[in-house]
Amino acid sequence: MLGRRRRREGGEGRTPxxxxxxxxxxxxxxxxxxxxxxxxxxxxxxxxxxxxxxYPNGTxxxxxxxxxxxxxxxxxxxxxxxxxxxxxVATATRRLLEVVEQHLAAMPASTDTMLPALGxxxxxxxTYEDRRVVVADEDDLGYGRHALSAVFHAAHEVITELRLxxxxxxx
Numbered sequence: 001m002l003g004r005r006r007r008r009e010g011g012e013g014r015t016p017x018x019x020x021x022x023x024x025x026x027x028x029x030x031x032x033x034x035x036x037x038x039x040x041x042x043x044x045x046x047x048x049x050x051x052x053x054x055y056p057n058g059t060x061x062x063x064x065x066x067x068x069x070x071x072x073x074x075x076x077x078x079x080x081x082x083x084x085x086x087x088x089v090a091t092a093t094r095r096l097l098e099v100v101e102q103h104l105a106a107m108p109a110s111t112d113t114m115l116p117a118l119g120x121x122x123x124x125x126x127t128y129e130d131r132r133v134v135v136a137d138e139d140d141l142g143y144g145r146h147a148l149s150a151v152f153h154a155a156h157e158v159i160t161e162l163r164l165x166x167x168x169x170x171x
Contacts, residue, residue: 016077020061023073024050027063028113032128037066039128042094046101048126051155053138054116062155064093065126072162075115080162089161096154100125106147107132123151 014022032038032047039045048065058075068090073079083089107125110133116122121141125132134148141152 017075020075024061043097043101045127046097046125049100050124052116052122054118054120059115064096083162086165092158092161096158099150099154103148103151107134123148
């Protein structure tokens with residue numbers, strides 16, 4: 001998953017970082033109505049989440065959208081796109097977005113698109129009204145010391161499902 005490099009159409013001549021930046025920008029700037037997303041009874045406000053985690057060798061971004069679209073990609077060039085086509089990933093993605101919906105009050109509106117610093121995580125909620133961003137220490141989120149720890153853990157459940165799919169593909 002993270003170590004596998006995949007060629008994308010139109011990616012010739014571009015660095016992995018440039019491709020990563022473009023994928024990320026497309027999601028952050030996406031108009032949900034243009035892809036058929038609208039409020040629902042379980043997700044009246046949130047339609048997506050990006051969880052961006054900084055590592056010594058780059059940043060990993062989990063993308064989870066209300067239509068089941070789920071991808072994980074890194075600025076160093078690895079990733080998995082289209083994970084939401086697997087029912088277990090789509091279910092975990094839906095649960096994640098329901099947790100995001102429950103925690104929106106703890107996420108202030110922000111247009112910030114900066115990548116997090118090493119050891120930090122950016123949780124970017126995409127709502128029909130605005131974008132919301134919280135940047136926190138990965139340890140605080142992971143060890144339950146942050147108001148958005150539940151969002152962080154639900155996102156890692158999605159990553160686990162993606163990893164299980166990737167492991168099942170490997171010989």
